[in-house]
Amino acid sequence: MSxxxxxxxxxxxxxxxxxxxxxxQFLWLGLFFVLFGGFQALLMRWQLAYPEQPVPWWLLGDIxxxxxxxxxxxxxxxxxxxxxxTIMIFWAITPLLIGAFGNFVIxxxxxxxxxxxxxxxxxxxxxxVLASLVLLASYLLxxxxxxxxxxxxxxxxxxxxxxxxxxxxxxxxxxxxxxxxSMMGAINYIITVVRLRAPGMTYFKMPLTVWGLWLTxxxxxxxxxxxAAGLILLLMDRTIxxxxxxxxxxATVDGGDPLLYQHVFWIFGHPEVYILILxxxxxxxxxxxxxxRKPAFGYKVTAIAMTTVASLSMLVxxxxxxxxxxxxxxxxxxxxxxxxxxIPSAMFxxxxxxxxxxxxxxxxxPMLFAMSVMWVFGIGGLTGLYNATITADIYLHDTMxxxxxxxxxxxxxxxxxxxxxxxxxxxKMFERKxxxxxxxxxxxxxxxxxxxxxxxxxxxxxxxxxxxIYDPSNYDFIKPMMWLNEYITWFAxxxxxxxxxxxxxxxxxxxxxxxxxxxxxxxxxxxxTLEAPIPHGNFETVPTIYNGPHEYSNxxxxxxxxxxxxxxxxx
Amino acid sequence: xxxxxxxxxKKQGHLFKKASWGLWFIAPPKDVSLDGYRIDKVIQYTDLVxxxxxxxxxxxxxxxxxxxxxxxxxxxxxxxxxSKKHVMATLAVGLLVFFSVDTVIETMSFRDLKExxxxxxxxxxxxxxxxxxxxxxxxxxxxxxxxxxxxxxDLIPAQNQMHVPVGKPIVIQIAPxxxxxxxxxxxxxxxQDATPGMVNAMWxxxxxxxxxxxxxxxxxxxxxxxxxxxxxVDSQEDYENWxxxxxxEDDDEDEWDDWGDDEETAASDGPPADWGWAWKEIK
Numbered sequence: 001m002s003x004x005x006x007x008x009x010x011x012x013x014x015x016x017x018x019x020x021x022x023x024x025q026f027l028w029l030g031l032f033f034v035l036f037g038g039f040q041a042l043l044m045r046w047q048l049a050y051p052e053q054p055v056p057w058w059l060l061g062d063i064x065x066x067x068x069x070x071x072x073x074x075x076x077x078x079x080x081x082x083x084x085x086t087i088m089i090f091w092a093i094t095p096l097l098i099g100a101f102g103n104f105v106i107x108x109x110x111x112x113x114x115x116x117x118x119x120x121x122x123x124x125x126x127x128x129v130l131a132s133l134v135l136l137a138s139y140l141l142x143x144x145x146x147x148x149x150x151x152x153x154x155x156x157x158x159x160x161x162x163x164x165x166x167x168x169x170x171x172x173x174x175x176x177x178x179x180x181x182s183m184m185g186a187i188n189y190i191i192t193v194v195r196l197r198a199p200g201m202t203y204f205k206m207p208l209t210v211w212g213l214w215l216t217x218x219x220x221x222x223x224x225x226x227x228a229a230g231l232i233l234l235l236m237d238r239t240i241x242x243x244x245x246x247x248x249x250x251a252t253v254d255g256g257d258p259l260l261y262q263h264v265f266w267i268f269g270h271p272e273v274y275i276l277i278l279x280x281x282x283x284x285x286x287x288x289x290x291x292x293r294k295p296a297f298g299y300k301v302t303a304i305a306m307t308t309v310a311s312l313s314m315l316v317x318x319x320x321x322x323x324x325x326x327x328x329x330x331x332x333x334x335x336x337x338x339x340x341x342x343i344p345s346a347m348f349x350x351x352x353x354x355x356x357x358x359x360x361x362x363x364x365x366p367m368l369f370a371m372s373v374m375w376v377f378g379i380g381g382l383t384g385l386y387n388a389t390i391t392a393d394i395y396l397h398d399t400m401x402x403x404x405x406x407x408x409x410x411x412x413x414x415x416x417x418x419x420x421x422x423x424x425x426x427x428k429m430f431e432r433k434x435x436x437x438x439x440x441x442x443x444x445x446x447x448x449x450x451x452x453x454x455x456x457x458x459x460x461x462x463x464x465x466x467x468x469i470y471d472p473s474n475y476d477f478i479k480p481m482m483w484l485n486e487y488i489t490w491f492a493x494x495x496x497x498x499x500x501x502x503x504x505x506x507x508x509x510x511x512x513x514x515x516x517x518x519x520x521x522x523x524x525x526x527x528x529t530l531e532a533p534i535p536h537g538n539f540e541t542v543p544t545i546y547n548g549p550h551e552y553s554n555x556x557x558x559x560x561x562x563x564x565x566x567x568x569x570x571x
Numbered sequence: 572x573x574x575x576x577x578x579x580x581k582k583q584g585h586l587f588k589k590a591s592w593g594l595w596f597i598a599p600p601k602d603v604s605l606d607g608y609r610i611d612k613v614i615q616y617t618d619l620v621x622x623x624x625x626x627x628x629x630x631x632x633x634x635x636x637x638x639x640x641x642x643x644x645x646x647x648x649x650x651x652x653x654s655k656k657h658v659m660a661t662l663a664v665g666l667l668v669f670f671s672v673d674t675v676i677e678t679m680s681f682r683d684l685k686e687x688x689x690x691x692x693x694x695x696x697x698x699x700x701x702x703x704x705x706x707x708x709x710x711x712x713x714x715x716x717x718x719x720x721x722x723x724x725d726l727i728p729a730q731n732q733m734h735v736p737v738g739k740p741i742v743i744q745i746a747p748x749x750x751x752x753x754x755x756x757x758x759x760x761x762x763q764d765a766t767p768g769m770v771n772a773m774w775x776x777x778x779x780x781x782x783x784x785x786x787x788x789x790x791x792x793x794x795x796x797x798x799x800x801x802x803x804v805d806s807q808e809d810y811e812n813w814x815x816x817x818x819x820e821d822d823d824e825d826e827w828d829d830w831g832d833d834e835e836t837a838a839s840d841g842p843p844a845d846w847g848w849a850w851k852e853i854k
Contacts, residue, residue: 074793156751156791250750294648296651323762342673351652360639360646391688394761398755475786475799
């Protein structure tokens with residue numbers, strides 16, 4: 001598998017089989033879409049703060065909405081929130097955490113020469129590129145892109161639902177392709193972890209990052225096929241005239257059921273939340289240990305707690321559907337199972353605090369982002385209790401409260417987890433260091449507006465403000481809250497501008513950053529034992545593993561406060 | 572003390588309003604329903620416990636950050652936190668959260684469902700209304716003098732206008748004509764999806780007269796945001812007069828003139844002659 005022969009430009013950078021190059025390809029794709037999807041959020045926020053006022057030139061209002069004098073019309077607004085959600089979940093977070101870091105980190109951390117199936121890995125990336133092209137093409141259609149919400153419930157998303165054009169068809173196709181890419185990646189990661197661990201790398205010696213990515217891949221492999229099946233049925237409804245999901249007044253034949261789509265969507269959709277968050281939990285658990293210079297507290301308990309959450313996540317999808325009129329027995333069961341997740345969650349939160357306890361804490365940029373995940377996921381996780389509660393959810397369902405809540409869990413936690421990962425592994429990926437001052441500045445100017453934006457969205461929802469409405473000022477009960485909508489928008493713009501610091505730091509450091517030594521953080525996991533540039537094939541000889549992933553401040557190690565997993569501790 | 576501080580900050584509202592957290596200034600719309608307080612209560616209990624737990628986590632984190640910050644002469648403990656004592660402590664924390672938060676919320680919620688939200692009222696007293704949302708309006712129907720739906724004397728008010736009497740239980744059955752909608756009255760803390768192919772039910776009771784907004788909470792198309800109705804809570808007398816004013820003078824289908832107004836972009840072939848369903852008795 002180890003190939004050291006000369007490669008052409010194409011096989012080295014474009015159709016590369018090297019997991020490290022594919023990881024970087026996913027990173028670029030994810031970073032492009034995170035900016036693209038984030039920009040759409042700002043346009044949406046503009047309309048919510050200043051309904052039907054022209055979007056200013058610096059948000060490209062006169063270019064993007066030239067036909068309407070810079071004003072976003074209701075169809076375009078619906079397209080904005082639909083694509084913001086779709087892109088952020090499937091084209092930004094998924095490629096960043098799973099595509100980029102899953103690829104880059106898994107083989108290096110378990111001591112493998114590459115993924116188990118390098119060609120499948122390459123095909124997985126190029127399937128994602130194809131999916132991206134289909135998705136972007138949908139913007140060019142005369143009637144615009146999809147506008148049925150990221151959930152795209154039929155019959156609204158079916159041909160009789162009243163959304164003009166074929167944007168919804170391309171959306172469904174693009175998502176099916178993205179799902180195919182995810183499935184290929186998932187199978188590859190699972191097999192790699194099961195089969196290619198270096199000698200001595202038992203499951204309970206794997207870094208928690210690998211645990212998180214591995215559990216995520218298992219969920220992906222089980223549940224992406226479910227949504228893919230649902231999407232293919234929806235695609236058939238849209239293209240060849242079937243009516244799987246059409247019922248009621250618009251149906252011409254009996255037997256269709258829109259509720260079926262909701263079940264299929266959320267059987268996948270709830271695990272998807274954990275698919276996105278598990279890698280972030282793993283990364284945070286490892287980074288807290290690295291920067292506290294102390295072994296991860298209760299490592300095994302954390303790994304088991306994460307596994308428990310992954311298992312429970314398969315059984316709780318119904319809490320998205322309390323208001324659909326589901327059977328009371330089902331509703332109560334889903335509420336009970338959902339609340340059970342708080343037990344393992346409380347346990348690894350306790351372990352995170354335990355890791356900091358009596359550590360020697362260093363505040364490098366990755367650590368700031370890792371600790372902030374405790375803050376944002378703390379809020380995100382705890383506010384999930386309202387949505388898990390059937391009665392509270394009757395009032396809060398489909399309000400801005402839910403929007404604020406899932407942005408804390410998915411956007412804030414996962415994005416900050418990704419930033420922690422980028423700042424942490426940048427020296428290994430690009431052999432240079434990122435500027436620490438700009439990194440810390442980026443952290444603070446992101447953290448503060450982010451909290452203002454998402455916390456106040458929850459406040460709006462608590463005030464009754466329902467979601468996905470083009471002009472909130474249409475309702476008397478929302479009018480007194482419009483000032484908050486305005487302020488959220490300005491803080492969201494600040495949050496967007498803050499990312500320019502990151503973009504500058506990222507690109508500048510890649511070209512002109514200070515050269516990084518092999519192990520700048522003094523970390524114990526295997527990837528830091530490799531000298532740059534890491535060749536295709538990673539390890540000259542596959543290492544033997546002696547220690548756990550978090551051997552910091554071990555008194556038996558004399559001259560430094562860490563020891564690599566592949567170095568035996570002499571007694 | 573805490574209350575005084577809150578009060579003082581609220582008094583400075585015009586100064587703080589724009590800069591501070593919205594939470595100080597925004598409350599849910601006034602609850603005018605018999606059972607809405609139950610929802611507010613479970614939300615308030617959750618507010619309390621999650622503030623406590625979040626506070627503990629953040630205070631501990633800040634304390635550790637200060638106390639155990641890296642500095643010359645300070646060394647981290649070599650401790651894996653995997654002794655029996657540590658694992659038991661971790662488990663204890665998990666169980667503490669389960670019993671102080673989960674079981675309490677669940678008990679409250681299940682009790683409220685049993686006593687109120689899923690305990691449908693029966694008897695002569697009950698006012699029954701059928702609701703059929705469409706893109707982008709609310710249609711309501713009352714059973715008329717014979718007390719039965721789907722008969723000639725059904726009463727159909729203008730679109731988006733619903734009236735109910737104060738102090739009486741109102742049972743609603745709802746099914747949409749086209750896509751999924753959700754019937755949402757913030758002042759009553761109620762919300763019920765309307766899904767094609769299903770007839771769903773909910774109930775509420777008003778404590779005060781007045782006019783309240785009805786919103787569609789489930790995305791239903793480009794004019795979703797304008798799908799607004801009004802719930803007028805009348806005194807018994809006003810309500811009866813209103814019903815009388817609806818009594819059909821002839822059997823024209825005048826009521827359907829509003830169908831397919833200019834907002835509608837759906838490809839529907841128009842309204843069905845018979846949109847309602849015979850009342851579904853709930854056990």
